[in-house]
Amino acid sequence: MNIFKHEFKTHLKSVITWSLSISFLIFFVMALFPTFASETEMINEMMANFPPEFLAAFGMDSNINMSTVLGFFSIYFLFVQVCVAIQAANYGFSLVSIEETEMTADFLLTKPVGRTTILTSKLFAALASLTITNVVVWVSSFTFINMYRDGRSYETGTLVLLLVTVLFMQLFFLTVGMFISLLVKRVRSVTPFSMGLVFGLYVLNAFGSTVGGDTLSYITPFKHFEPNYIVGHAAYDLPLVMITLVAIILSVAGSYLLYTKRNIHTAV
Numbered sequence: 001m002n003i004f005k006h007e008f009k010t011h012l013k014s015v016i017t018w019s020l021s022i023s024f025l026i027f028f029v030m031a032l033f034p035t036f037a038s039e040t041e042m043i044n045e046m047m048a049n050f051p052p053e054f055l056a057a058f059g060m061d062s063n064i065n066m067s068t069v070l071g072f073f074s075i076y077f078l079f080v081q082v083c084v085a086i087q088a089a090n091y092g093f094s095l096v097s098i099e100e101t102e103m104t105a106d107f108l109l110t111k112p113v114g115r116t117t118i119l120t121s122k123l124f125a126a127l128a129s130l131t132i133t134n135v136v137v138w139v140s141s142f143t144f145i146n147m148y149r150d151g152r153s154y155e156t157g158t159l160v161l162l163l164v165t166v167l168f169m170q171l172f173f174l175t176v177g178m179f180i181s182l183l184v185k186r187v188r189s190v191t192p193f194s195m196g197l198v199f200g201l202y203v204l205n206a207f208g209s210t211v212g213g214d215t216l217s218y219i220t221p222f223k224h225f226e227p228n229y230i231v232g233h234a235a236y237d238l239p240l241v242m243i244t245l246v247a248i249i250l251s252v253a254g255s256y257l258l259y260t261k262r263n264i265h266t267a268v
Helices: 002-031 033-038 040-049 052-057 069-101 105-109 115-148 156-183 190-211 227-233 238-261
Strands: none
Touching (some): 002 033, 002 069, 033 069, 069 115, 069 156, 069 190, 069 227, 115 156, 115 238, 156 238
16 A cells, blocks of 8 residues: 555656646637637638548548537547557556666565565556546546537537547556566666657557558557547447457556566666
């Protein structure tokens, strides 16, 4: 429990920063909606003139209607997914590596607790921290959408499906980040790893959408939980969602296996 409290306090400042930043992003986006909605014909015509490859690179298509609440929200929700992915990846890569980087692993490992308990406490602390951000995303989305929807209706169920993707993105990048950090010899700086993972998979999604390749879509969760697809179909692409779930399970199992056998760097 002490490990959990310590790790949670460590993340607290970061959680506040990320939560406020994402909340402001959602506020800023939805505050623009009444203006965009009043220029429906011009904006939809402009969208239709963009090359399909360009729209696909940003998770859009020419059929999207920016005059609808969720049509507009889904375009920018991709940036929310990127933000929560970076936050989760940061926590994942630092989960174990921070003890080696700061040379405090020897102090932690001499305590009368097993490695499995240590990793579980750290993982739960990271999940609790991400849950706070998740709650802020939900509250901000419903609040600002209803504040700026300009009297237009929207499907609550579809919005819920869209917001649930935040949890999947957090779990994926947290666990994959944790697994990769245990595969490498030492993570000296978390930022290059987390940014590389998130933007690398984002670029793969954009490139795959542009060239129309199905193979790349199996790799990146940004394709598995594409906001435009969810809003257009009011459903998930279940085969792709299953790939994400399998990746999460394998990453957690692999992380426990690697951590229990890892030669931890210490100050000695």
